[in-house]
Amino acid sequence: MPMNPALKTSLHDTHLALGARMVDFAGWDMPVNYGSQIEEHHTVRRSAGMFDVSHMLCVDIAGGQAQAFLLHMMANNIAKLTEPGRALYTCMLRPDGGVIDDLIVYYFSPTDYRLVVNAGTADKDLAWLADKARGFDITLTPRRDLGMIAVQGPKAREFTWAALPDAQAPTENLKPFAAARLGEWLIARTGYTGEDGFEIMLPAHQAPDLWAALMAAGVKPAGLGARDTLRLEAGMNLYGQDMDETITPLECGLAWTVDLQSERDFIGKAALKALKVQRTVVGLVLQDRGVLRAHQKVITPQGTGEITSGTFSPTLEKSIALARVPLGVAIGDTVQVEIREKPLNALVVKPPFARNGRALI
């Protein structure tokens, strides 16, 4: 018996009515699939699928020192955001450079930002932000009143506009990583699949009607199983698996999200500048039959490594993985992965493996 009953999003009944297979994810009762997760994956790459991501948390940061606070807290340089609605992807670091979470920051004005953080780290993130906010003139507002639906795929925007005709004009010209506010809704051209689409943040009680309208417009429900195979094909990290507080962004493929160029100081900067990087992340494609999975040992000429995320790629019809390996392992190398005590060959590649409907490897 679970100690605490799992949390439910406002779409919980909707998922059950659709026959979803449910699973506990970070304390939330979430749909893992509605049938075949491979079919859901293909639908996102070929048409449009939607995910209930209401378990993630929006945190609104406002006040006179909102920008100064985020410049201090985030490894990426949020001063780059100057147009209302623009967003960026960043890590939030400990003083030793370890990743507390990866998140998106939306800018509306120097006194008005929104963060979107992972479900499993939401409480930790809020406690950290609140502690560091002391002495800054800001307010921190966790938005548990909001739900979120991610509509993803080449037809995602088209079907979204069919479901929400009034949303078309305000969102038609949004560039990727930009968002538009419509009343209490925020529609962002972002996603975690490597396809085009929108993530729609809205009052939670309105999510079931939106879900129904999107289904009527042709969007298919997709669960966490497909979400994982899609993001891994797209070369995107999953916090808690590909990185955690013991890993710096320079060691998990996220150096591109860290601003070490500007004069700005931020929590973790000194540790990163002093770090002698010994390990890196590569992509692997299994050359034999089988499935790569997290924690399998990787054997390379430069030493042993470990798979951080592995799965079967529906687009490539092969198994793929992200692996943390010693520096010196090169793209094009063949390494071995120990699967059930047998060494199987894997090719080292540069992620992403697939995006925008196509295999890239």
Added chain:
Amino acid sequence: MNTPYNLKYTPSHEWARLLDDGTVEVGITDHAQEALGDIVFLDLPEVGRKVTAGEEIAVVESVKAASDIYAPIAGEIIAANTVASDAPESVNADAYTAWLFKIRPANAADLEKLLSAQAYAGVVDSEAH
């Protein structure tokens, strides 16, 4: 739950079908394929291998997990279903048609020791609570 009455079952979610020639076809149950999700690889035993009851002899890999398959009875592997291993999703589509391997039993009577459909249904029910 789909649990055909004419088959025998194991607590580890294999089914066994006695064929007219005395050999036994083995696969995984509908409950098992549903729990596994999309199946992507089958790792089947070599023809000719002698196996003991309860021995780990095959693996069914789904996107989610790798699941070990156990020989329900002792005997010799006389066939592996290469049609299924070329189309692993066929196990999801019809778990009782997509057999995995065939055994020539060491003792014909061993099949009787396996679970009836009703007993297996009881196993599944008790796992759910």
